[in-house]
Every structure is written in C-alpha cells, then in structure tokens.
Amino acid sequence: MDKVAVILAAGLGTRMKSNLPKVLHPLAGRPMLTHLIDTCASMFTRVVVVSSGDPAVAAAAAPHQIVVQAERTGTASAAKAALPYFGTGLVTIIYGDNPLISSRTFGHLAAALGDQRCRLGILATRPPDPGMFGRVVGEHGLAERIVEFVDATPEERKITLCNVGGFTGAATDMARWLSLIDNRNSKSEFYLTDIVSIARDEGANVGIVEAEWTECLGINSRSELARAERVLQSRLREALLDSGVTMTAPDTVFLAWDTKIETDVVIEPNVVIGPGVTIAAGTRIRAFSYLEGCVVSRGAVIGPYARIRPGSHIGEDAHVGNFVELKATALGNGAKANHLTYLGDSEIGAHTNIGAGTITCNYDGVAKHRTTIGSNVFIGSDVALVAPVSVGDRVIVAAGSVITENIDADSMAIARSRQVVKQGRGMKPRPLKDSV
Incomplete structure (x- = not known):
C-alpha cells in the first residue's frame, strides 16, 4: 500500500518576526522543514505544500513534490491543494513546523487505523501548559472532535489533551472529508481539525495516538x-x-x-x-x-x-x-x-x-x-x-x-632585515618636569 505524507509549509509564521519563512529557521544547523522531510523518508512519498510567495521554501523542499497553495485560507485548503497526489493508499497530513516527531510516532499513527475499527488517526499530546493549543474532545482513546482554543468553551479549555496536527486516513476518505470542511468559525478559515467531527458524523471511529510532549513542540515563535x-x-x-x-x-x-x-x-x-x-x-x-x-x-x-x-x-x-x-x-x-x-x-x-x-x-x-x-x-x-x-x-x-x-x-x-645595534643610543636619564 502506498503512503503519502502531505507536509503543510505555507504558513506566514508572523510570530517569528522574521523575513525568513518560519519552516526555514534552523535547528541543529538545518531548516526545521528538512528535519521533518527526512523523518518521513523511510515511510512516505513526500508532498510539500508551499505558498506562492515562498520560493525559498520550495527550493528547500526539492526534489520532492511541491504544491502551491494559491491563497492562505486555512490549513484545510492547504491540504486540499495536494489532493492530486493523495494516491490510493494512506495519507498522513502533518504541519511543517513540527520538526521533532519521530518515525516511530508516524508508525503508531498509521497503526491506529487498525485499532477499534478506526478510519482516522490523529496525533495528540499533553503539554505542561496547554495554553493556546486546540483541545481534543473525546474519551477511551477515541476523539469526538477538535476545538480550536479561540472557539473553545471554558470547560473545553480545561482539557489537557491537545491537538498536534497529524492526521492519517485512507486517501479516498481524506479527500471526501476535506471537501466537506467549511469556514464557519471566528477566523472564517478552513480548519483541518474539522476533519475529526466530519469523520465522526459519518460514523467513523477516530483513534488518538498520544505522543511525548518533547516530540510535539510546534514552533511559532x-x-x-x-x-x-x-x-x-x-x-x-x-x-x-x-x-x-x-x-x-x-x-x-x-x-x-x-x-x-x-x-x-x-x-x-x-x-x-x-x-x-x-x-x-x-x-x-x-x-x-x-x-x-x-x-x-x-x-x-x-x-x-x-x-x-x-x-x-x-x-x-x-x-x-x-x-x-x-x-x-x-x-x-x-x-x-x-x-x-x-x-x-x-x-x-x-x-x-x-x-x-x-x-x-x-x-x-x-x-x-x-x-x-x-x-x-x-x-x-x-x-x-x-x-x-x-x-x-x-x-x-x-x-x-x-x-x-x-x-x-x-x-x-631567512627573509628579514639584518639587526643593527647602535651602541650608546639607549635610554638615558632625563630630568623630571614639575607637574602642572
């Protein structure tokens, strides 16, 4: 079965306050995007979604398949730009600013589809400070939905299990679910996280893969x-x-x-x-x-x-x-x-x-x-x-x-001037002048 990783790298990264695209900021001497691309190397065909205004990101992602998101209207629209390359097997969608996720965790994400008859696997973690993370609503290892922090109720904000931004499912399912996402939210954006509730509306189980916090350090600043x-x-x-x-x-x-x-x-x-x-x-x-x-x-x-x-x-x-x-x-x-x-x-x-x-x-x-x-x-x-x-x-x-x-x-x-010594020309005592 073919496996495709769609890496979303079209975000502005305004909180970095930099002229350098966020995903090109280096970790241990190379761009964070390259870390993620290489981690996916042994498991996936890689497709990188970039913005039309970021030729440097496209250059860093080469020679892998590059897809351009024409307008920045949300993470779901970025993922949809890669639809022609989904293939017929499994598709994993991951954010380009999550460079520390291990290949083992990606393997667990794909394996989640075999547990409890799940058709979608999502990646989650429990950060020390959940802060502005989107919250994963669900229980018993199954997700009901993901709610963005800005749209969450006070009770939902108390949830400690947070969305990382990794989603795996069959290519046909992923394509259909993406087509059903709308932008009825506070930012009028197409949220990739809505894929969970859409899958649940179809009766599909959504399995949660909980990863170590240190693997899930999304980078925005x-x-x-x-x-x-x-x-x-x-x-x-x-x-x-x-x-x-x-x-x-x-x-x-x-x-x-x-x-x-x-x-x-x-x-x-x-x-x-x-x-x-x-x-x-x-x-x-x-x-x-x-x-x-x-x-x-x-x-x-x-x-x-x-x-x-x-x-x-x-x-x-x-x-x-x-x-x-x-x-x-x-x-x-x-x-x-x-x-x-x-x-x-x-x-x-x-x-x-x-x-x-x-x-x-x-x-x-x-x-x-x-x-x-x-x-x-x-x-x-x-x-x-x-x-x-x-x-x-x-x-x-x-x-x-x-x-x-x-x-x-x-x-x-020997390439230097000959030493000359002038006898009697050394320092001689001189009378001291009165200080002013």
Missing part, C-alpha cells in the same frame, strides 16, 4: 524555536554518549544534525560543532573550540580556543592549539600548529611544526591563493607566507620572515 533546539540538542548528546563519546559537560556542547563522532572521543566544555563535521576515534576536542565542515583524524588534539573552518582536514595525531584558525587546510599526520596562527588555503605536510604567530597570506584583495608546505618542516614564530608559495621538505624558516618565493627542500630561509 523564537522562544519556541529555542525550546525545540534544547530538546534536539539533548537528543543528539544522549546519542553520542550512548555510542561511547565522552563529554565532560554535555549541556555546554552544541552539535549539528549530521555530526559524526566515533568512540573514545573526548569533548571538553563549551565546544560548538557546526554542520559537516566528522571526528575519528581517540580524538580530543578541547574547551571553547568551534568546528564546521571539517574532518578530524584519529588521535588529533584540537584546541582549546581553536577554530576549524570548512574544507579543513586534520591528520592523525596532529595538534591544533590555542587561538589557531584553519580554513580549507590539510594539516598532515603529526603536524603541529599550537599557538596564535592562521592557516588558510594551505597544505601542511606530516610532522611539520608551525611556529606561533605564523600566517598564510592567502588573499591578495582579488583572489585566494594556496600555500604548500612539505613534511618535517620547521616554520619559526611570526612568519608570513605570502601565497602562492611552496616550501619543500625539511626546510627551516627563520622566525620573523616574510616568505614571498618558493623554497627548495633541505634549505634554510
């Missing part, structure tokens, strides 16, 4: 986005701890959705890992380091206070130390850059030592250029390597040099 980020970060940390990664202060470590870390890695406090990072076993990431778009090989030590930028590859047993920044740089096995250094667009050979204060001058104001340094090289402190430039194997570069020409292997390079 910046504070709710931050709350969802906390939950997702906690999930990511727990997964790493369970896999054999040590974090001495887990709550201070921030991870990306695609972070890959092997066993026996130690991560010290206040580390931020952005998207695209892979860290091999036996590595130590020391405090206050920031990594993104990089590969760290076995046994390397990063930090403290290091920044590893996209395109960098740290070799086995290499060291990147205090206040060192790498960008698009390959640091060879056993190489060291331990202090106050910038290495950009460069390749550093194995067992090379980069002295404190060294920089690769990779940008000439128009274009970037590369620096290549061989193996077993000693670069003294405070050296500037003006790219494009190449340094051969086993070279020594004297401290304070400005290197503008290639250096052959097994050479020593």
Whole structure:
C-alpha cells in the first residue's frame, strides 16, 4: 500500500518576526522543514505544500513534490491543494513546523487505523501548559472532535489533551472529508481539525495516538524555536554518549544534525560543532573550540580556543592549539600548529611544526591563493607566507620572515632585515618636569 505524507509549509509564521519563512529557521544547523522531510523518508512519498510567495521554501523542499497553495485560507485548503497526489493508499497530513516527531510516532499513527475499527488517526499530546493549543474532545482513546482554543468553551479549555496536527486516513476518505470542511468559525478559515467531527458524523471511529510532549513542540515563535533546539540538542548528546563519546559537560556542547563522532572521543566544555563535521576515534576536542565542515583524524588534539573552518582536514595525531584558525587546510599526520596562527588555503605536510604567530597570506584583495608546505618542516614564530608559495621538505624558516618565493627542500630561509645595534643610543636619564 502506498503512503503519502502531505507536509503543510505555507504558513506566514508572523510570530517569528522574521523575513525568513518560519519552516526555514534552523535547528541543529538545518531548516526545521528538512528535519521533518527526512523523518518521513523511510515511510512516505513526500508532498510539500508551499505558498506562492515562498520560493525559498520550495527550493528547500526539492526534489520532492511541491504544491502551491494559491491563497492562505486555512490549513484545510492547504491540504486540499495536494489532493492530486493523495494516491490510493494512506495519507498522513502533518504541519511543517513540527520538526521533532519521530518515525516511530508516524508508525503508531498509521497503526491506529487498525485499532477499534478506526478510519482516522490523529496525533495528540499533553503539554505542561496547554495554553493556546486546540483541545481534543473525546474519551477511551477515541476523539469526538477538535476545538480550536479561540472557539473553545471554558470547560473545553480545561482539557489537557491537545491537538498536534497529524492526521492519517485512507486517501479516498481524506479527500471526501476535506471537501466537506467549511469556514464557519471566528477566523472564517478552513480548519483541518474539522476533519475529526466530519469523520465522526459519518460514523467513523477516530483513534488518538498520544505522543511525548518533547516530540510535539510546534514552533511559532523564537522562544519556541529555542525550546525545540534544547530538546534536539539533548537528543543528539544522549546519542553520542550512548555510542561511547565522552563529554565532560554535555549541556555546554552544541552539535549539528549530521555530526559524526566515533568512540573514545573526548569533548571538553563549551565546544560548538557546526554542520559537516566528522571526528575519528581517540580524538580530543578541547574547551571553547568551534568546528564546521571539517574532518578530524584519529588521535588529533584540537584546541582549546581553536577554530576549524570548512574544507579543513586534520591528520592523525596532529595538534591544533590555542587561538589557531584553519580554513580549507590539510594539516598532515603529526603536524603541529599550537599557538596564535592562521592557516588558510594551505597544505601542511606530516610532522611539520608551525611556529606561533605564523600566517598564510592567502588573499591578495582579488583572489585566494594556496600555500604548500612539505613534511618535517620547521616554520619559526611570526612568519608570513605570502601565497602562492611552496616550501619543500625539511626546510627551516627563520622566525620573523616574510616568505614571498618558493623554497627548495633541505634549505634554510631567512627573509628579514639584518639587526643593527647602535651602541650608546639607549635610554638615558632625563630630568623630571614639575607637574602642572
């Protein structure tokens, strides 16, 4: 049986107070919409409903089927825009601002159709503060209707079971029920939630799937986005701890959705890992380091206070130390850059030592250029390597040099003015002036 997930992503999200569409706000380094699309990947054919004014949302949803809601007249009209893609199996409709729902919960939602002869399954939860959520009216695991908070009576507002916005049913049933929804309510909108009472009017049982609150954190504001980020970060940390990664202060470590870390890695406090990072076993990431778009090989030590930028590859047993920044740089096995250094667009050979204060001058104001340094090289402190430039194997570069020409292997390079000492020209005692 084919299964289709219709993801509603056409809402304005005015409470976000942002020019960025709500569903594109990031969680753990990628848009919340993408989290939901990927969760549905193993179970559903995905159809994303977007607004005609949101080409960025359509781009984020590609290459999945995109449907445009011509006018924002409610969640039911958004769902109806996807009718041509319902197929003949099961259809699940979910809101795009619910990015933390698990695939297991989606499975329970579909399974609800087999319980108590239900023809519709709905997703619900019990938040700590029900607030403005729509309330699920019903009992014994079956829903009678969903009432929006603004339309609810005082008694209905006391109900703690709240609507999440997930609905599953047979494609033919869903299409028919959607066609019967009207806009007779305080907002004159077509509410998707009315599908419950319409199904009940036909005599259909509506099963309730109650999910954990932490899976159902719909996001409508910046504070709710931050709350969802906390939950997702906690999930990511727990997964790493369970896999054999040590974090001495887990709550201070921030991870990306695609972070890959092997066993026996130690991560010290206040580390931020952005998207695209892979860290091999036996590595130590020391405090206050920031990594993104990089590969760290076995046994390397990063930090403290290091920044590893996209395109960098740290070799086995290499060291990147205090206040060192790498960008698009390959640091060879056993190489060291331990202090106050910038290495950009460069390749550093194995067992090379980069002295404190060294920089690769990779940008000439128009274009970037590369620096290549061989193996077993000693670069003294405070050296500037003006790219494009190449340094051969086993070279020594004297401290304070400005290197503008290639250096052959097994050479020593000194590129600085000769020291001149003027005898007798040092500081001499001077009479003190009266203070004014």
